[in-house]
Amino acid sequence: MIEVDNISKQFGDKKVLEDVSCVFEQGKINLIIGGSGQGKTVLMKCVVGLFEVDKGRVLYDGRNFSEMSFGERKPIRQEIGMLFQGGALFDSLTVEQNVTFPLSMFTNMSAAEKRDRANFCLQRVNLENVNKLLPSAISGGMKKRVAIARAIAMNPKYLFCDEPNSGLDPKTSILIDELIKEITEEYNITTIINTHDMNTVMSIGEKIIFIYKGKKYWEGSNNDIMHSQNQELNDFVFASRWMKAVKQHF
């Protein structure tokens, strides 16, 4: 479980996050949703420690991450897996080397053990015969799956996904969503997804936090969204004609 306690963040004079508090629950898909520029990426980066918070704290299972030094954070960081928007695979390494990279850095596994683990993780994301390929030689959807394989290589307790469906076709998007859901349930991890993909919101959003103008405006589940009277949330979620029609029929 990750607790975000009253955090604020500003860049120069611009307040990007203001007194945001929320809890990301273990074994559940936690979504952060909101329009572009509303602060959801900054919130995620504050939670993982890529940005330092100006005020408040982030607790990983009760451990105060915000007050820790770089060295003190290392054990927690090794419990974190992250899927970046573009995959963020290392260009100069093959798919297999990308997956085994954290294992090489933090474990004393033999080459054979690392290879076995890479094969297991790649099979888990339904990828085969790509071990020796460079990231430039695989498709966008495959890159995302390799990034998931790398993220789960160290058996993480916390999985962060920054817009996992961006740039993917609808079929591959659904595949990635299902994969993240399966992995979350299988390993009972705390998964946090930053998205504005409504398919993801409606299909796997067990807990949803809506960020608007740097503040938490709404919190609930995908079922709650259909009944919400929150104007800003409805303007965002039901922006398209199709979604408006869905809400009217619901």
Place this chain on the structure above:
Amino acid sequence: MANTLYEVGRYSSFIKSLFYKPEKFSIYVRQVFREMVNLGIGSLWLVALTSAFMGAVITIQSAYNLVNPMVPLWAVGIVARDSIIIEFSPTIIMLVLAGKVGSNIASEIGTMRVTEQIDALEIMGINSSGYLVLPKIIAAIIICPVVVIVSMIIGITGGWIAGDLSGVVPSADYLKGLQNQFLPFNVTFAMIKTVVFAFIITSVPAYHGYYTNGGALEVGQSSTKGVVNSSILILIFDYILTQLILA
């Protein structure tokens, strides 16, 4: 002025951040060897070509300028040797490397920054600056003196061949000049300069690449800044070291 001070302060913090305890020492050692091949061996052809032609030009121009009958022809050998050892090989070759190696480092690290690969390293708990930059600096400090020695040998040989082929300086005179009044300290001085310049041509572009913010355009700008700033610093430190050591 405030911006310059800010940059100097941030550069100092960046250099300090390189020296956290490595996550796994063996991986850093492997990285150092890989970088030595990339930075040194990968630049040898360029260094050889530049050195051979510059050695030839220095020899022919020296012969052209030493027209005084009081100055023996073998003095061309001395001038060519000392010019190449003291100034040409450590300074000009390092300026050439600042262009080749510096732009490579800044664009590589800058691209890693904008494609979130550096964030991925940080998330894993890896000291990204140490992992990406420290091996490059160590590799350059080890391999650049070797490259500069090779440059000295090729430059002096290029001068010899050009002088002899053009008939401006006969071999015997050139070789006599090479062996005359040789000061081994000049080589030591050249090595000191090379080590300082090797640090500059790796750390400055790496710094600009590491703090790239934006996209492809900014990566290009970081690369340019890295090369320009490291070249300027090489010239400034060339003067400072010459003043400190030789004056």
